[in-house]
Amino acid sequence: MVGAHQDLPPTDGMEPEDAKSTLRTALREARSHRSARRRAEAQDALGVIGSHLIKQRGDEVVALYAARPSEPSTADLMDRLSRAGVEVLLPLLGAGLARQWATFKGLDDLVERAPGRPPEPSGPALDMTEVSRASLILVPALAVDSAGCRLGQGGGWYDRVLTHVRPDATILAVVFQDEVFDDVEFTLPREPHDQLVHGAITPQEVITFTSVRK
Ligand SMILES: Nc1nc2c(c(=O)[nH]1)N(C=O)[C@@H](CNc1ccc(C(=O)N[C@@H](CCC(=O)O)C(=O)O)cc1)CN2
Numbered sequence: 560m561v562g563a564h565q566d567l568p569p570t571d572g573m574e575p576e577d578a579k580s581t582l583r584t585a586l587r588e589a590r591s592h593r594s595a596r597r598r599a600e601a602q603d604a605l606g607v608i609g610s611h612l613i614k615q616r617g618d619e620v621v622a623l624y625a626a627r628p629s630e631p632s633t634a635d636l637m638d639r640l641s642r643a644g645v646e647v648l649l650p651l652l653g654a655g656l657a658r659q660w661a662t663f664k665g666l667d668d669l670v671e672r673a674p675g676r677p678p679e680p681s682g683p684a685l686d687m688t689e690v691s692r693a694s695l696i697l698v699p700a701l702a703v704d705s706a707g708c709r710l711g712q713g714g715g716w717y718d719r720v721l722t723h724v725r726p727d728a729t730i731l732a733v734v735f736q737d738e739v740f741d742d743v744e745f746t747l748p749r750e751p752h753d754q755l756v757h758g759a760i761t762p763q764e765v766i767t768f769t770s771v772r773k
């Protein structure tokens with residue numbers, strides 16, 4: 560089910576790159592208005608929904624991300640998963656924006672290397688191809704549509720990394736509920752390099768996009 564979504568500015572006739580940039584500005588602006596209380600509630604709810612899903616699926620290795628303050632917080636989910644013995648892989652950017660992973664070892668181990676950068680685990684660094692060990696990949700996104708198109712932060716980090724997932728892995732975008740769009744009403748701009756996702760997880764529900772084939 561795809562419910563009510565937020566209103567976005569018109570992007571008709573724009574090149575996909577420009578349309579993406581216009582939409583990112585609007586979506587980031589909307590995120591900046593979420594109160595601390597709503598963010599905390601979303602963190603708890605995502606922890607409950609995500610850990611239930613993963614227990615049900617029986618995933619042993621899950622790729623996730625450590626959230627920046629404006630993103631749906633995965634702190635509770637990472638903590639629950641690692642306590643349940645699930646290996647959680649997190650992006651490790653290092654000094655540059657390297658595409659590597661490292662295993663989550665606890666919330667205390669995460670460090671924000673510079674203001675605005677995602678918190679990172681201490682390592683050791685694992686090659687980006689290690690994502691092929693994960694049966695579930697939860698990716699950050701600003702928005703997603705029901706055709707599986709995901710709008711990210713614009714660095715192309717995930718588009719490159721997702722080329723290494725195993726063919727039977729499930730990829731879900733992590734978004735707030737009003738960032739899920741029904742593609743009949745609104746399609747996100749798509750470029751040839753964009754990797755499709757199979758569904759979305761929000762603090763309210765897990766949504767499977769039936770039209771996206773593995
Ligand atoms: N939590 C999280 N981790 C992620 C991603 C993401 O979207 N979210 N990525 C998805 O691709 C990759 C890297 N994304 C990055 C996103 C921002 C900056 C960064 O340093 N941004 C700004 C600060 C802007 C701000 O204040 O908001 C900077 O350049 O200073 C670096 C990497 C991998 N890890």
Ligand SMILES: Nc1ncnc2c1ncn2[C@@H]1O[C@H](COP(=O)(O)OP(=O)(O)OP(=O)(O)O)[C@@H](O)[C@H]1O
Pocket residue numbers: 579699709710711712713714715716717718719722750752753
């Ligand atoms: N597989 C790829 N190989 C080379 N360049 C790529 C690849 N995927 C994406 N890029 C480049 O990365 C840039 C950003 O892509 P895009 O706007 O789709 O990012 P995004 O998916 O929103 O960001 P992110 O994945 O970091 O959240 C583009 O300029 C694109 O050319």
